[in-house]
Amino acid sequence: MQERYEPAVIEADAQRDWEARGTFRVSEDPSRPKYYCLCMFPYPSGRLHMGHVRNYTIGDVLTRYMRMQGHNVLQPMGWDAFGLPAENAAMAHGVPPAKWTYDNIDYMKRQLKSLGFGIAWDREVTTCRPEYYRWNQWLFLRMLEKGIAYRRTGVVNWDPVDQTVLANEQVIDGRGWRTGALVEKREIPMYYLRITDYAQDLLDALGSLPGWPERVRLMQENWIGRSEGLEIEFEVEGAAEPLAIYTTRPDTLCGVTYMAVAAEHPLAQRAAVGNPDLQAFIAECQRSGVTEAALETMEKRGMPLGIHAIHPITGERVPVWVANFVLMGYGTGAVMAVPAHDQRDWEFARRYGLRIHPVVQPLDGSLPDIESGAFTEHGRLINSGRFDGLEFDEAFDAYAKFFEAQGTGKRRVNWRLRDWGISRQRYWGCPIPLIHCATCGVQPVPDDQLPVVLPEDLVPDGSGNPLGKSESFLKCACPKCGGPARRETDTMDTFVDSSWYFFRYASAGNDRAMVDERAAYWLPVDQYIGGIEHAILHLLYSRFWTRVMRDLGLTQVEEPFTNLLTQGMVLNEVFFRKPASGRITYYNPADVDVQVDDKGARIGAVLRSDGEPVESGGIGTMSKSKNNGVDPQALVERYGADTARLFMMFAAPPEQTLEWSDEGVDGAFRFMKRLWKAVHQHVSAGPAQALDVAALDEASRTLRRQVHETLVKVTTDIGKRRTFNTAIAAVMELMNAINRFDDRSPQGRAVVQEALETVVLVLAPVVPHACHALWRELGHTTVLVDERWPEPDARALERATVEVVVQVNGKLRGRVTVPAGADESVVREAALADPNVQRFMEGKPVRKFVYVPGKLANVVV
RNA sequence: GCCGGGAUGGCGGAACUGGUAGACGCACCGGACUCAAAAUCCGGCGGUGGCGACAUCGUGAGGGUUCGAUUCCCUCUCCCGGCACCA
Numbered sequence: 001m002q003e004r005y006e007p008a009v010i011e012a013d014a015q016r017d018w019e020a021r022g023t024f025r026v027s028e029d030p031s032r033p034k035y036y037c038l039c040m041f042p043y044p045s046g047r048l049h050m051g052h053v054r055n056y057t058i059g060d061v062l063t064r065y066m067r068m069q070g071h072n073v074l075q076p077m078g079w080d081a082f083g084l085p086a087e088n089a090a091m092a093h094g095v096p097p098a099k100w101t102y103d104n105i106d107y108m109k110r111q112l113k114s115l116g117f118g119i120a121w122d123r124e125v126t127t128c129r130p131e132y133y134r135w136n137q138w139l140f141l142r143m144l145e146k147g148i149a150y151r152r153t154g155v156v157n158w159d160p161v162d163q164t165v166l167a168n169e170q171v172i173d174g175r176g177w178r179t180g181a182l183v184e185k186r187e188i189p190m191y192y193l194r195i196t197d198y199a200q201d202l203l204d205a206l207g208s209l210p211g212w213p214e215r216v217r218l219m220q221e222n223w224i225g226r227s228e229g230l231e232i233e234f235e236v237e238g239a240a241e242p243l244a245i246y247t248t249r250p251d252t253l254c255g256v257t258y259m260a261v262a263a264e265h266p267l268a269q270r271a272a273v274g275n276p277d278l279q280a281f282i283a284e285c286q287r288s289g290v291t292e293a294a295l296e297t298m299e300k301r302g303m304p305l306g307i308h309a310i311h312p313i314t315g316e317r318v319p320v321w322v323a324n325f326v327l328m329g330y331g332t333g334a335v336m337a338v339p340a341h342d343q344r345d346w347e348f349a350r351r352y353g354l355r356i357h358p359v360v361q362p363l364d365g366s367l368p369d370i371e372s373g374a375f376t377e378h379g380r381l382i383n384s385g386r387f388d389g390l391e392f393d394e395a396f397d398a399y400a401k402f403f404e405a406q407g408t409g410k411r412r413v414n415w416r417l418r419d420w421g422i423s424r425q426r427y428w429g430c431p432i433p434l435i436h437c438a439t440c441g442v443q444p445v446p447d448d449q450l451p452v453v454l455p456e457d458l459v460p461d462g463s464g465n466p467l468g469k470s471e472s473f474l475k476c477a478c479p480k481c482g483g484p485a486r487r488e489t490d491t492m493d494t495f496v497d498s499s500w501y502f503f504r505y506a507s508a509g510n511d512r513a514m515v516d517e518r519a520a521y522w523l524p525v526d527q528y529i530g531g532i533e534h535a536i537l538h539l540l541y542s543r544f545w546t547r548v549m550r551d552l553g554l555t556q557v558e559e560p561f562t563n564l565l566t567q568g569m570v571l572n573e574v575f576f577r578k579p580a581s582g583r584i585t586y587y588n589p590a591d592v593d594v595q596v597d598d599k600g601a602r603i604g605a606v607l608r609s610d611g612e613p614v615e616s617g618g619i620g621t622m623s624k625s626k627n628n629g630v631d632p633q634a635l636v637e638r639y640g641a642d643t644a645r646l647f648m649m650f651a652a653p654p655e656q657t658l659e660w661s662d663e664g665v666d667g668a669f670r671f672m673k674r675l676w677k678a679v680h681q682h683v684s685a686g687p688a689q690a691l692d693v694a695a696l697d698e699a700s701r702t703l704r705r706q707v708h709e710t711l712v713k714v715t716t717d718i719g720k721r722r723t724f725n726t727a728i729a730a731v732m733e734l735m736n737a738i739n740r741f742d743d744r745s746p747q748g749r750a751v752v753q754e755a756l757e758t759v760v761l762v763l764a765p766v767v768p769h770a771c772h773a774l775w776r777e778l779g780h781t782t783v784l785v786d787e788r789w790p791e792p793d794a795r796a797l798e799r800a801t802v803e804v805v806v807q808v809n810g811k812l813r814g815r816v817t818v819p820a821g822a823d824e825s826v827v828r829e830a831a832l833a834d835p836n837v838q839r840f841m842e843g844k845p846v847r848k849f850v851y852v853p854g855k856l857a858n859v860v861v
Numbered sequence: 862g863c864c865g866g867g868a869u870g871g872c873g874g875a876a877c878u879g880g881u882a883g884a885c886g887c888a889c890c891g892g893a894c895u896c897a898a899a900a901u902c903c904g905g906c907g908g909u910g911g912c913g914a915c916a917u918c919g920u921g922a923g924g925g926u927u928c929g930a931u932u933c934c935c936u937c938u939c940c941c942g943g944c945a946c947c948a
Contacts, residue, residue, distance in 0.1 A: 661872080
């Protein structure tokens, strides 16, 4: 056996071996339990980043673990290959997005292979390939037929200089990122998917997802945002049509002191005619951003329209305002304002001197305090005429009945969730398969003409969609009348691509159907793993898309992902210098030396190249802008894939953020060397004898118990808790025990042989290359990746005595050793006899004796 | 602003169902080996007091429940993720 641990050689050997054996190619085998382990596929940005390495290492550990547990495991991989960065790269370097994307895929695929992930590469999916996205188009046409897809206008960010639609991330402080021009809101026709038709189902089914983190279910529940309320019509003076509003607080109706409508609302538009001030204000509302965060954080402003609504209960005249925080897209584009019981309305009323009229009092009968803020809790009605004295539920019912009887209002369920706008005015995406004909209008592309292929040779220049300038793409015949027509140039949101790729892995290569019977074998995904940043949108869209496929008879599956693991982000330190004048410069932590005092505490940091100090910017996500990324490739070349994988899994539990640490990587590498050395030392003394459990001495029995205790712990940590860091810590502890054990007798060596075999087996999912080699060195002719996970020996786990800690009044005062399974009375006697325990009891009688069997006793005096 | 999450030694983290706070690793300190260094091995390592046995304080801040709270409840601070065209 090689004495030195040489990862480059070991890893290449192992990978060659798996490749030659076709170890990770899988087929559908109904005789074995299946396990579909899926990691979120990467966007091919150029190189893998540490987040990918973390994600795919978690997936690979589970894949290899479940394989050892006897499952038929599928771990596929693919590319989320459409998207904005390819267009940005095209603009920067003049390369077509297609070439850039395919080159990146080639490089990143090599990186993934070098990390030793057990991927079924024969099922690879690339979303920018026509053989993939034709099925986006095909399903879109089915949705159009069923009315799930429809056309209406939507608001986008418009850069007036570049004459182009901007993504939210391309709008910086309200200005276009390239032109610096003030961005305008613009309404354009777009295609939407009726995800709101599925809102109730998507909400209810969250309850059937016990394998999802509670926080993700909560976030989705809040995102869907079901609310029950009343839709109420207010008469408007001098207008034929009433003003409809939706409220979840009908009990506060008599507290309405003004109404607010969106800038785009017909009432506001009409009032603005001939009123320049109002026109200016409405134009200003058009200029704010379109994101919810921007709308919620901006200053709440408004202007009276000079018209009045009639309160449906009191008959009072109520002024109607236009306000920048009311959105035409939400509900009816108008709200009733109750400043006494809604904080936002309260602030608005204070600002503009509007009346604040309390109509709800706390249940204790006190008067609501509306001086410092709104009273927003439920309570009892006052100042509400014949509704006085009612509580929330009663008031809700009473008002509902009142309006239903009059036909001027009704109960309504409202959703925060909005329909999914899938149109993008961009080139590098899946073409929406529609044709515009001057005589026949919008026509779907017939199925036999699919796919509508995206030309791969265009280069965007930032001024609009290049598809709109490509005659060869645009020109087509109308499928209905045969006359000249033009193709739709909008492409689909890339969330469409990622909403069903997990079905396609299981139906790879089928050019006649979107999914086939292989999907019925593999779906649903047993374990999905990806970043927490996808907790809402991607996961919700996938759940929706799966339901549409179910309704079209394409699958029986309703929920695509049975278990979900959301991994935390990978962080690193941030170092920078900010000269008195000039731009801030970030330095890569690899180029910075940290200075510590003699206790190891940090006292400063200097740039290695010039020895001058740099400032610490704390810890942040690895990013280009902060220049704090670590290249996985350099890591693998220096330490090997196993060390990289071991560090990633050891440094933090998977759901938490992970802080990068070069020293931590060194530590992981040292452990690999120690492991290698321990096996080398053991093996170089010749083969071990068979283990005779009955012949072991005390020290050997203790080591053997530690081996089996570790096995139990690692099995639950990997298999149930998914806390790989504690599993690895337990194995490190065992390795320390093995290294301290120096019994070279035949039975001593037999115990060590069993211990080392166990270590190699349980570490195989984490550091598969080294373990692959070590398994052979330990005398096996089998291939480790096909071995079964070991079973603990119950008899090895038995203990004769246990240590019980003894507290007096909850404070630790002593320890007693008692026979395992001893009665409480035995423990009590031993505990009370302990001198230190007696000292702290100060001769007082025992008031209470709490005993946690085998662990702890608390004497209360 | 709203929704979700987090905060434990010098650092990353552990404590699984309310029961020994600090496992494991890193950094640091001391020692062995070495002409020396690196590597490796051994030992120490939350603060304070004590020669020591041990005591005492200590899990972001403040309060509460409990025999017992890092864990449960309330209030607050800071950090991170998402907010519908980044993926």
